[in-house]
Amino acid sequence: MDLDEAFELVGEFGPRQKRLTAFLVLLQVFVAFQSMLIVLVGAVPEYHLDLEEIPASREVLAKHVRFASNFTSIATEWYLIKHDAYKVSLAASLYFAGLLIGNIMFGPLSDKLGRKPVYLTGIFFDVIFGYVSAFAPNYEIFAISRFFVGITNGGMSLVSFVLTQEYVGKSFWALTGSLTNLTFAVGIAIYALLGYYIREWRFLAFISNSPGLFFFLLSFMLPESPRWLYSQGRTAEAENVLQYIALGNGKERLSVKLKQCIGAVKKDDSESGVLSLVKHPVLRWRTVILMYIWSGRRKSTTAFLIFAGIACIFTMCLPENRGGFFFSPSILALCGKLTVSAAFNIIYIYTSELYPTVVRNAGLGVCSMTCRFGGILAPFVPSLKTLGPSVPFVVFGISGLSAGFLTLLLPETLNKPIAETIEDLQTSTYQMLKNKKVNQLEENS
Template identity: 35%
Template sequence: MEFEKALENVLQNLGFNHWLYFLAISSVQIFGNPHITAMAFLGKTPGFSCNTDKEKKLDPCKSQCDKYVFEKNYTSISTEWNLVCDESYKVPLAQEILMFGFLLGVVVLGSGSDKMGRLRTLMICLYIQVIAQASMLFCTSYFQFALSRFLLGFTAGGSSLTSYVIIMENILSHHRALAGTVGQIAFALGNVTFSLMAFYIRDWRMLSLAIAVTNVPFLFLSCFIPESPRWLMSEGRISEAEDALYRVGKMSNPTFNRQMVSITETKEEGPKASSGTFDAFRTPEIRRRLLALMFAWFTCSFVYYGLTMNATSQGSNMYVSFALSGLVEVPAHLICTVALNRIGRKRCLFLAFFTGGLSCLFVDFTSSTSGLFSPLSLSLVGKMGIAMAFNGIYLFSLELFPTVIRNGAMGLCSMAARVGGIAAPLLSNYGEDITFVGFGVTGVISGLLMLMLPETLGLPLPETIDDVECWKSI
């Protein structure tokens, strides 16, 4: 039988153990999330004053200080290496370095997994992440810390992409939306678990070690999770693909037999005509779609990571605020899953971007310190909006690009998102007011851009560039 039929035999009735299989892979996101967002606490600067200012009335950044005295609520790299005043730029710089590593990791390890295999790439990333995270316990300089953050970003880019691909490659099409949402929710819950860890562990070195320890169980993931059967098939390793499918099938059905996944080697078709991604810029409709979506992906990452890292500055309790920032994503992803199929892709994304953008703009104009229009409440609404947009933009982009350039175009969009992740901490150097204006303006513009794109709900995927050029609907 063909591979798709064998996969259907395995997954047509998803059992409890099957969902445990997908949940185990998605859990990489829950405990891997702190690698990316750790600077919200590791870089947090407590109140401080000059050691010569006994009454604490002077601005420590405008006084000549021999030494800074920090409040004892918690420690961070700021308290460790005096990263305040003229040196304060190094805190967001560490996050920029991580996101630059993330960008490289998506590109290098994303293509590397096509050659080495999904599972092997994932395991390499997980091992390096644990070592790099634990190494922070022994960092004696900012340079060593920044190097560890780069390695974390590089491997986090690989592990997040690969774990997502493993799930999407090995689930039936009508379950993909739900499986994708589970992955998004898992990432959001990572913020909640991390805020709990940070609340109980106030020393930044011990917190780094705790993050590493919580990821140790995933080093044994390969003992329970088989390699992606679809990747094995693409490599011509049919017998191994059958073994992998058989292992998955036995999870929920003890009577599952090997013949149910017996794959017949299909005759290889001739190469399909393809186009280079940059050739697509020469056609007006593809160019319009690509530029609009690249800006939207930039906005998603820019606003999402910006609001996440800024959550500790909102509200009276930074641990509660950070946890809420993750919790509000759960209903956002569930609403998005329903709305995409009810009101359409572009209207759903327009509302998501517009809601997120306006909420961020209102943060700068509110005078309320509590209630519905407080900065914390508005930023949480903004986080819900951008989380919905991040969830839906992937599917919308997938459906707007023709098959012949889809992978390349999606790669360009993903790179735009990584640039947004780098820009978010950079903008924070200019103050909170400008930061939220930046979030708001990009969100509103992205929402308007969505209205310029055609609706794709219920339509077949375009195959060629000509299909797209003949289908111009605004």
């Protein structure tokens, strides 16, 4: 049988897969802690400076500044105020620069070396550098550690997302992907609660990083992705993982036997990885469109993005107190934010469905890289108000509309088989489904 048929046999979302998925989904709470850390540990409370001129020496500055609040942060410990205030934003920017690099690095590595070893390496160094941030003796070490936390946290979370997809049957990818993004939002709320009660920044950083140690130790029990093993031609190992899943699903007497994967990647295959996204015409076209969509799952992304763009443009056209409650600019802006968030959730799932298993993480990494660029540029959009109060809404509106219509150029993936290798893209979806029916008819005959 092929892999999709094997998942139907062992169970697409049985008890064992639910436990594996729940573990990786809960990991997003830790990912959210690291992503939001600088928001609280970098907070600058109100302060009073009893000098008109800023002293050059930090020791002198410490004698003349008084902070009003009772919480500590890197700003209060290292006096990152006035001419040094930019260092808080710099630490945040270094983290997001690390995310960008991590997405580029870890995606192709996990496609080449395997999901589990790359994931374990990422979460190990994520925890190490997280503790370095908590105990950093000076700002420079703190900022550098945040850069490396960004690399490992971004790459590790990308691989863990793909694992939640590849442990289960394709019909449950939307569920596991949505749960992952939902739990990340819950993690942000939990981190805010921690920050409310823990007022000392080093202790907050220590507590926020400690769940990572727990997840790292338990991650050794995770199996390798059966889809990745199958795409690499390691059929026997893929069968063992599927057998392990079947046992956990209560199917002890089940025997799984996979057919050899056509076009499986060889160990010396130099064309696998990011280069395949450029060389292969179908992947190249998909990557260009997806990169644009990510910077601003199924084709339902189109409706969400178009609605978001329309909401932005209506917000631009309506004055604050006109149009009634349901057509007020504030309500339309909130609707736009809701639909953009929905589209962002779906695009993760849709992107993973569009790429074959052998380059799935590489594709997700390259596409999410453009999302990081969008995050860097987004803070500058409000400055366009100097050209007119409606200009930022025009920029966001056009981006949403154009991204939504570009999605129409991509294929639908609902109820379609997942490509395991690049060679699978040469065969049309219709032909793949037709061949399955012919083979089934021959077996019945």
